[in-house]
Amino acid sequence: MIGFVMRLRSRNHFSTRKNRTFLGAAQRRMDTKQRLAIIIAIFAVIYLATFARLVQYGLTDPIALASIGDSTTAVVSRPDIVDRNGQLLATDLRTMSLYAEPRRIIDADEAVEKLATVIPNLDWSDTHRKLRSGSAFQWLRRQLTPRQQSDILALGIPGIGFRPENRRFYPGGPTASHIIGHVNVDNQGLAGMERYIDQQGLADLRAAGLTGDVPLEPVKLSIDLRVQHIVRDVAARAMKDYQAEAAGAVILDMETGEILAMASVPDYDPNQPSRTLADGSVDKEYEKGWFNRISNATFEMGSTFKSFTLAMGLDAGKITVNSVVDASRPIRMGGFTIKDFKGRNRPLSILEVFQYSSNIGTAAVADMVGVEGHQEFLTRLGLLSKMETEMPGVATPTQPRAWKKINSVTISFGHGVATTPLQTAVAAASLINGGNLIAPTFLPRSRDEAQSIARRVVKEKTSADMRYLFNWNGTKGSGRHAQVAGFNVGGKTGTADKVINGRYASNINFNAFVAGFPMDKPRYIVLSIIDAPQTGENGGRTAASTAAPMIKDIIGRAGPLLGVQPQFGKDGSLILADY
Known part of the structure; x- marks a missing residue:
C-alpha cells in the first residue's frame, strides 16, 4: 500500500513538471511574437508619419516654410x-x-x-x-x-x-x-x-x-494730372531760364478750395526717393528735392501782402477805392526809412497805391487800422497760424513776438511775417470769391461741401472792391506781364529782399505773383514763386519779370483745360475763329 502511494506521487510529480515545461515554452513563444508585433507597429507608425510629413511638404507652398520673423510682415497692399x-x-x-x-x-x-x-x-x-x-x-x-x-x-x-x-x-x-x-x-x-x-x-x-x-x-485726389504737368514744366523751365535756386506754383479752385495743381522744383522721383553715388554715399543734393516750398516752407511774400492790407482798410471802413493817401515823402520810423521802389512823390489814390505798389501808401492804410486790428485781420485770414489740410508737414508761419507800430508798418507791405505760399493763395482767394475763407484740400470737394465749411472773413462789398483792384492792376499795373488774351487775368506782384543769415540782401530777391482769372467771374487763383533769380524777362529780376511770366504761361496753357472759355471784346461777345 505504501509502495502504491509512492508510485502515484512520483507519477504526479513527473506529470506536473512535464506540463510546466510545456506551458513555459508556449508562453515564451507568445511573448516573442508580441514583442515582434510591437516593434513592427512602432516602425509602421514612424514610416507612416514620415510619409505624411513628406506629403505635407510636397503640397505646401515652400515660401511659407521660411523662418520669417515678426519684422517681416505679409504682402502689404496699398490703394491706387x-x-x-x-x-x-x-x-x-x-x-x-x-x-x-x-x-x-x-x-x-x-x-x-x-x-x-x-x-x-x-x-x-x-x-x-x-x-x-x-x-x-x-x-x-x-x-x-x-x-x-x-x-x-x-x-x-x-x-x-x-x-x-x-x-x-x-x-x-x-x-x-x-x-x-x-x-x-x-x-x-x-x-x-x-x-x-x-x-x-x-x-x-x-x-x-x-x-x-x-x-x-x-x-x-483733387489734382488734374494734365494741369499738374503744365505747372511743373513751367516752374522747371523758369528755374533754369532765370538761373534761380528754386521755383514753384499752385492753382486753387476758389469756389471749392480744391488744389488742382501744385509743384515745387527742384523735386525728386518718388520711384527713387534716394539716390546712391558711385562711392556708395547718399546723394544729398538729390534729397534736397524732397523740400516742398509751396506748403512746407515760409517766406516773406513781399508786396502780395499789400492786397491784404488794402482789403483790411476797405473792410474796416477806413478807406474806399477812391480814397487818397499821402505818398509824397518817405516815412521815418524807429531808425528805419520806408520809401517806394519807384516813388511818384505825390498823393496817391488807393487804385494808384495798388498799381504802383506804394510802400508808403500801404503803410498809411495800416496805420489807420492800428496794430491790434492789423494782427486780428491777418489772423482772421489764416496767415498767422498753421494751415489745416491733408498734406503732412505743413510749415507754421512766423511773426513778431510782440507787434509794435514798426512791425505793423513793415508787415503791411510784406516784410516781418513769413507764411507759406499756399496760405497766401488761400487767403487771396477769400478776397475775391465773395469774402469766404475755404480751407484748401487735396481731395475732391463739391461746392455745397465747400459752402458748409466756408467762413466769412470780409464783406461782399470788400470782395467786390478787391476784384476791381486786381483787375485794374492786371491791365494797368505790374499784372500786365501776366495777362493772357481772352482770360482777363488780374493780380499782384511781390518782390521781397531775401533774408540771408538774418539780414536782408539787397541784390537777392524772393519773387511771387498771385493772380485770379477770369476776373469778370473769378474761379481760379494761381500763385507762382521764384527764389533768387539771377535774371528774368528783358534782364529784370523783379516779380514782374520772373513770377508774372510764369503765371502767363500757366494760364495760357492750363486755362482751356480747366474749362475757361476765352472771351474777346469789351463785352466778351467776340470769340476766336479758325477758318
Whole structure:
C-alpha cells in the first residue's frame, strides 16, 4: 500500500513538471511574437508619419516654410491713387525680394561671389556678415527685377529664397512728387498723400494683417494730372531760364478750395526717393528735392501782402477805392526809412497805391487800422497760424513776438511775417470769391461741401472792391506781364529782399505773383514763386519779370483745360475763329 502511494506521487510529480515545461515554452513563444508585433507597429507608425510629413511638404507652398520673423510682415497692399479724372498716379506692382536662411548656407564666401555677379553694387562685407550670422532669416536685397530673380535661381545656392512683395510705382515720376509723396521699402507712406493715407487707418489695417491681397478702393485726389504737368514744366523751365535756386506754383479752385495743381522744383522721383553715388554715399543734393516750398516752407511774400492790407482798410471802413493817401515823402520810423521802389512823390489814390505798389501808401492804410486790428485781420485770414489740410508737414508761419507800430508798418507791405505760399493763395482767394475763407484740400470737394465749411472773413462789398483792384492792376499795373488774351487775368506782384543769415540782401530777391482769372467771374487763383533769380524777362529780376511770366504761361496753357472759355471784346461777345 505504501509502495502504491509512492508510485502515484512520483507519477504526479513527473506529470506536473512535464506540463510546466510545456506551458513555459508556449508562453515564451507568445511573448516573442508580441514583442515582434510591437516593434513592427512602432516602425509602421514612424514610416507612416514620415510619409505624411513628406506629403505635407510636397503640397505646401515652400515660401511659407521660411523662418520669417515678426519684422517681416505679409504682402502689404496699398490703394491706387488717381487724379480727379481717374488717371493713375500711384499703384502697386508685385515683385520678388531675396532672403537667406544663414543656418542652411554651406559656403558663405561662394554664395557672396555668385550673388555679386547678378546684383549690382552688392555690399560684400555686409552680405557676408549676414550669411555667417547663423540666424534664421536675413534680407539680402529687396524688390528684384524678374531677370535678377531668374539669374539667381540659376545659381543654385542652397539657403537662398524669394518672397513676394508689393513695390509702389508712380507712372508720372516727379510730375506730382510733392503731392503724392513716397513710401519706404516696406510700402509704408513717408510723405505727401501716401503718408496721409496711412494716417487715415491703413497703418492700423496693416498692423492687424488686413492689407494682404485684398483690393482696396482707389483714393481720388483733387489734382488734374494734365494741369499738374503744365505747372511743373513751367516752374522747371523758369528755374533754369532765370538761373534761380528754386521755383514753384499752385492753382486753387476758389469756389471749392480744391488744389488742382501744385509743384515745387527742384523735386525728386518718388520711384527713387534716394539716390546712391558711385562711392556708395547718399546723394544729398538729390534729397534736397524732397523740400516742398509751396506748403512746407515760409517766406516773406513781399508786396502780395499789400492786397491784404488794402482789403483790411476797405473792410474796416477806413478807406474806399477812391480814397487818397499821402505818398509824397518817405516815412521815418524807429531808425528805419520806408520809401517806394519807384516813388511818384505825390498823393496817391488807393487804385494808384495798388498799381504802383506804394510802400508808403500801404503803410498809411495800416496805420489807420492800428496794430491790434492789423494782427486780428491777418489772423482772421489764416496767415498767422498753421494751415489745416491733408498734406503732412505743413510749415507754421512766423511773426513778431510782440507787434509794435514798426512791425505793423513793415508787415503791411510784406516784410516781418513769413507764411507759406499756399496760405497766401488761400487767403487771396477769400478776397475775391465773395469774402469766404475755404480751407484748401487735396481731395475732391463739391461746392455745397465747400459752402458748409466756408467762413466769412470780409464783406461782399470788400470782395467786390478787391476784384476791381486786381483787375485794374492786371491791365494797368505790374499784372500786365501776366495777362493772357481772352482770360482777363488780374493780380499782384511781390518782390521781397531775401533774408540771408538774418539780414536782408539787397541784390537777392524772393519773387511771387498771385493772380485770379477770369476776373469778370473769378474761379481760379494761381500763385507762382521764384527764389533768387539771377535774371528774368528783358534782364529784370523783379516779380514782374520772373513770377508774372510764369503765371502767363500757366494760364495760357492750363486755362482751356480747366474749362475757361476765352472771351474777346469789351463785352466778351467776340470769340476766336479758325477758318
